[in-house]
Amino acid sequence: MKTMLRYDFTYLWKTFKFVVMGGLGFFLAGLSVLTARFMPEIFRLAFADSDIIIDLPDPTVMDAYEQFFSNFTDLFVIVVIFLMVAFFTRDETAGHAPLIFSKPLRRRNYILTKSLWMVVTVFATLLMSGLVFMYYTAFLFDGLDMARFMLSLFALGVFIIFLLHIALFFTVWTKTYLAPVGLTFLVFLLVFSLLNMLQRGVFRFFPNQLMRYPLRYLQGEVSGGVLWATIAIAIGLSAGLLLATIAKFEEKELA
Amino acid sequence: MSLLSIKGLTKDFKALRALDDLSLEVQRNEVYGFIGRNGAGKTTTINIIMGLLHGDGGEIYLDGEPVDMHDINHRRRIGYVPDVPAFPRYLKAREFLRFACEAHEIDPTQHEARIETVLRDVGLEAGDRKIGTFSRGMKQRLAIAQALVHKPELLIMDEPTSALDPIGRKDVLDIIARLKNTMTVFYSTHILDDAQKVCDRIGLIDRGKLLLEASVASIMRRDKTFRYYVEAENDADDVLKKLKAIDLVREAFIEAHGITFEVASQEALKDVVRTLVDADVSMTTLTRKAKTLEDVFIEVLDENHA
Structure with a gap:
């Protein structure tokens, strides 16, 4: 396990994956606060020479939250899917697999390591981005609720991890990079969007809801209990996907 | 007891039977040449031994112990060089070699010494350079180094010379020659000349079946043909015409600057030479052409496809 942890860390470090994810998180976090704070001014400047009168209410901390979660559930998730599927499939697509798996390394550990680094990278990036966001928000807005924001951030992290475990599961069924990327986007854009229309009964606890619950929780529209239950279900399903991935990968032909 | 033993190995890729009841034995400390044309089943066999592919039937034993795809322990005893x-x-x-050391759970205090040794053994001086800048030959040397770093009992090499230039090929063959008697080498190739140079025994595979398994020496001893090469001051076409006119000559054809011909016996050669001299052929060279592994390969394939 230690060998694979170091091997994967070297890949993430030397191919600048940490830097790209960290940089993107930092950028989106800062951008979210600034966009929310200065949106009225931006609009006023944009329409300064026209007769249109722009009268927007003063932005609040809720606008900052909204910008943050909208940026992270759209742009950040898309970039992370591309980066992480490359991380999962690289050894096979680049032909490293025969050299790696001809050594006494357990396939189970190989998948566990990928999952572990994915969790660490996503949560570390979100934590850093959250800190950047809170720092600027505390300066520019009143009423920042750090505890609720951190729980929302955690819920977002769990959602991204769930989505990436779906991607990881797809990678063991194919031998290419594009197939799991395409299938994951299909789930993300189509299946989740359809499920998002269903807001009643058990559908309230489906992991796809974590796309919107973090913000709705901050807005007071979703209770802590529902959020925690949805988080728990997403973690459970991620664990199930991980076990299914390992079982499939144990039998996968790698040549 | 054999170090590596394969019994009745079968593998299908959909409708294609890649391995068909393949059995072979590799003795300890020998260089075993696994010979066959492209697509004969060599790489598939090796991939199954290494646990990269499933076999559909049959068994593999390493030192008498059955090899299972999910058992990683046998890989501690094998070094593998992919094609x-x-x-x-x-x-x-150096970083990749360190990864190989860690994967084989070598004592960390020994890593640097092991890395230095294998880099020296394979003649790779660019240990501190990124692999992305390596030539194909350097990558092949590194592949051998990473396969040797844990001092395996069995080194499996899948066509290690096929993609190399003549100098690279010679270097790899020199490395194999140096390893002789220090470990068992299972060496797959379709370059028969290479196999003849370094192998003790060969197994000839075609369409997933082992057609022949014998020592190189015994194959050469079995050479009962009397094939000769002659060069003369006369015109080669003229000499060929004269040779073909002799009843004792079975086959004759122009090759390089002379003519290769075959007779039934040593005695027959004397009569042929006498006839040529009588016909005013002034010979400058006359040598026996020993049968090569390539000749055996073609013969065995012809016999099996007849």
Whole structure:
């Protein structure tokens, strides 16, 4: 396990994956606060020479939250899917697999390591981005609720991890990079969007809801209990996907 | 007891039978040449031994112990050189070798010494360079180094010379020659000349079946043909015409600057030479052409496809 942890860390470090994810998180976090704070001014400047009168209410901390979660559930998730599927499939697509798996390394550990680094990278990036966001928000807005924001951030992290475990599961069924990327986007854009229309009964606890619950929780529209239950279900399903991935990968032909 | 034993190995890729009841025995400390044309089943066999593919039937034994795809322990005793080794381009050679040391659970205090030794053994001086900058020959040397770093009992090499230029090929063959008697080498190739140079025994595979398994020496001893090469001051076409006119000559054809011909016996050669001299052929060279592994290969394939 230690060998694979170091091997994967070297890949993430030397191919600048940490830097790209960290940089993107930092950028989106800062951008979210600034966009929310200065949106009225931006609009006023944009329409300064026209007769249109722009009268927007003063932005609040809720606008900052909204910008943050909208940026992270759209742009950040898309970039992370591309980066992480490359991380999962690289050894096979680049032909490293025969050299790696001809050594006494357990396939189970190989998948566990990928999952572990994915969790660490996503949560570390979100934590850093959250800190950047809170720092600027505390300066520019009143009423920042750090505890609720951190729980929302955690819920977002769990959602991204769930989505990436779906991607990881797809990678063991194919031998290419594009197939799991395409299938994951299909789930993300189509299946989740359809499920998002269903807001009643058990559908309230489906992991796809974590796309919107973090913000709705901050807005007071979703209770802590529902959020925690949805988080728990997403973690459970991620664990199930991980076990299914390992079982499939144990039998996968790698040549 | 054999170090590696394969019994009745079968593998299908959909409708294609890649391995068909393949059985072979590799003795300890020998260089075993696994010979066959492209697509004969060599790489498939090796991939199953290494646990990269499933076999559909049959068994593999390493030192009498059955080899299972999910059992990683037998891989501690094997070093593997793939046909086209692909390394992470962002790593330095030394870093990949350190990864190999860790994967084989070698005592960390020994890593650097082991790395130095294998780099020296394979003649790779660019240990601190990124693998992405390596030539194909350098990658092949690194592939051998990473396969030797844990001092395996069995070294499996899948066509290690097929993609190399003549100098690279010679270097790899020199490495195999140096390893002789220090470990068992299972060496797959379709370059028969290479196999003849370094192998003790060969197994000839075609369409997933083992057609022949014998020592190189015994194959050469079985050479009962009397094939000769002659060069003369006369015109080669004229000499060929004269040779073909002699009843004792079975076959004759122009090759290089002379003519290769075959007779039934040593005695027959004397009569042929006498006839040529009487016909005013002034010979400058007359040598016996020993049968090569290539000749055996073609013969065996012809017999089996007849």
